[in-house]
Amino acid sequence: MLAGLIAAATVVAIDVGHYLERPGAISAYGVTEFEYNHALAAVLAARLASDGAPVRLIGQRGEMADLWARPAQAETAGAGFFLSIHHDSVKEEYLQAWTWNGRALRHSEQFAGFSLFVSRLNPRLAESLACASAIGAELRQAGLSVATHHGLSSEGVARPWADETNGVYYYDNLVVLKAASVPAVLLEAGVIVNREEERALAGAARRALTAEAVRRGLGRCGVMAAP
Incomplete structure (x- = not known):
């Protein structure tokens, strides 16, 4: 355990990725990424709060278009750690058209995972x-x-591994990460354009499992008491 690595983290800031006017990816079944981010962030906040961690939700009303304001708000709240919640898509060339309930949508079964x-x-x-x-x-x-699938972005920019075993990439210019004055991580919880994985991501069991894993990870790195 890395106890003491982060000193006196009084608040965990949980950032709900995207906002209502630009809600992120559209899932295989036509749900916006913001809806998935919002739902998982609420479950995670409740899980951390149940262990006594002060939590500050950021962007939960879907109004925060200014990405720079998110880490600033976390700093104002006294956060000791910043976690941005997202759900993933894939590059355009991997998406295939399909119809669900009369709606033209796109999916990809090629990639999955966090x-x-x-x-x-x-x-x-x-x-x-x-x-x-x-x-x-x-x-x-x-x-x-x-x-x-993040080794090369849709813009042709390499996303090098920071820890390949545990699924961590470097993404240097993400505003919510580089502008934070505290340790900051962005989580892509799964691939919502993958029809099978989306079914899981939409369920309470997967959200609870993800929240528990995040809680245990924060315990291992010293943000919270060890599980």
Whole structure:
């Protein structure tokens, strides 16, 4: 355990990725990513609060278009750790058209799994990476697989591994990570354009499993008391 790595984390900031006007990816079954992010963030916040962790939800009303304001709000709240919640898609060339309930949608069965991101521009990179690796290890221990499709972005930018075993990539220019003054991690909880994985991600069991794994990971890296 990395106890003491992050000193006196009084608040865990949980950032709900995207917002209502730009809700992120559209899932295989036509649900916005923001809806998935919102639902998982609520479950995670409740899980951490049940262990006595002060939690600050950021962007939960879907109004925060300014990405720079998110880590700033976390800092104002006295957060000692920043976690941004997202759900994943894939590059355009992997998406296939299909129709669900009369609606034209797209899906891809080629990729699945979770991934985590840290920024080398964050001033607390060592702690960020330690926590991302700990969360990834717990997600793997819970039976989830690592997503491997982020090696090259849709813009042709390489996303190098920070910890391949535990599903952690470097993504240096993500605003919510590089602008945070505290250790910061972004979690892609799963691939919502994969029809089978989306079914799981939409369920209470997968959300509870993910929340518990995150809680245990935060315990391993010293943000919370060890599980």
